Amino acid sequence: MPRRKRPTSTDVARAAGVSQTTVSFVLNDRPGHGIxxxxRQRVLEAARRLDYRPHATARSLARGRSDIAVLAIPGLPIGAGISRFVEGLAAELAAHGLTLVTHLAGGRGRPLTDVCAEIGASAVIGFEAFDDATVRALYRAGADVVIPSSPEGSSTAPIGRFQARHLIERGHRRLGYALPRHPGLLRMAEGRLRGVAEACAEAGLAPPVVRSTDLEAATAAEAVAGWRAEAVTGVCAFNDETAIAVLAGLREHGLTAPADLAVVGVDDIxxxxxxxxxxxxxxxxxxxVVRRRAAMVVAGLAGREPPGIAAAFDPRLIQRPST
Incomplete structure (x- = not known):
């Protein structure tokens, strides 16, 4: 079966019995031309009947910029927390007429700057901070707005402090930290670990006992054995997935939380x-966090001063039986 040729604005003009210029004015919603x-309705009906879709490049030329924003995600597993962030950001940008495209780093695909140049991205949002050279390259690739920061701001340490203080307030004097084994998560995890260590130091406690685990009961059980050998009674996990793995590791030893080891996660998945x-x-x-990122993109594209990069996390403890 032969491929159907993509309809053009010329086809729409012919079907509507108008000029191609009139089609351009109508479909790009350009006021002030007395159509x-x-x-206008005849043009719109012809476009619907032909299933016409404006070419992205032509639409960008008409608007002076594209409606594409790229979210650059480093090479890390896409868990529930990241998925919620991406979905929320896509919806928030869509409300402003922008389309979110994700670029996953660390694979064998093309570099971020090449992709942005190819699709004509107007905005690029970093899940983690860009270095200065990357920011300059993205602007050279045609981006109008580059937001070189993670959705958690410049530091993840406050989250770790919040976890540790909860356990300390509940009487735990020897804390552990569950570090994920995936290398893509280490930068964020080490920031949270720094916060746990700071809270321990403030309370006059020894530094947390760090053990690594992946999302397997066997490796989590090894970590649990290490904490038990060090008299750890409470563990701050990098995120909820890691914490749930620790709970599985406890069961491998016939142990329970919080009687044998209290466990607190992050994200409330x-x-x-x-x-x-x-x-x-x-x-x-x-x-x-999502609203602030979207507001920064929209303000930057409009030439306005964007709101501050820091987001008010307003962290809340969700108390459940694991502690």
Missing amino acids: PEET PTARLADPPLTTISFDLGE
Whole structure:
């Protein structure tokens, strides 16, 4: 079966019985040209009938910029927390007429700057901070706005401090930290670990005992054995997935939380409340983070001063039986 040729604006003009210039004015919604409403509706109906889609390059030329924003995600597993952030940001940008495209680094695909130049991205949002050279390259590639920061701001340490203070307030004097094994997560995890260490130092406690685990019960059980050998009674996990793995590791030893080891996660993913036992976790206002990122993009494209980069996380403890 032969491929159907993509309809063009010339096809729409022919079907509507108008000039190609009139089609351009109508489809790009450019006011001030005195086009009668009957003519405008005839053009729109012809475009619908032909299933016409404006070419991105032509639309960008008409507007002076594209409607594409790229979110650069480093090479890390896309868990529930990241998925929620991407979905929220896509919806928030769509409300402003922008389309979000994600670029996953660390694979065998093309470099971020090449992709942005190819698709004509107007804005680039970094899930993690860009270095200065990358920022300059993105502007040279045609981006009008580059936001070189993570959705958690410049530091993740406050999250770790919040976790540790909760355990310390509950009487735990020897803390552990569950570090993920995936290298793509280490930068964020080490920031949270720094916050745990700071909270321990403030309370006059020894530094946290760090053990690594992936999302397997066997490796989590090894970490649990290490903490037990060091008399650890409470563990701050990098995120909820890691915390749930620690709970599975406890069960491998016939142990329970919080009687043998209290566990607290981060993110309040939907499965946290279904863990065994239900997981105590740190929740923060992801919606506010998303709104601020979108506001920065929209303001930058409009030539206005964007709002501040820092987001008010307003972290909340979700107390459940694991602590």
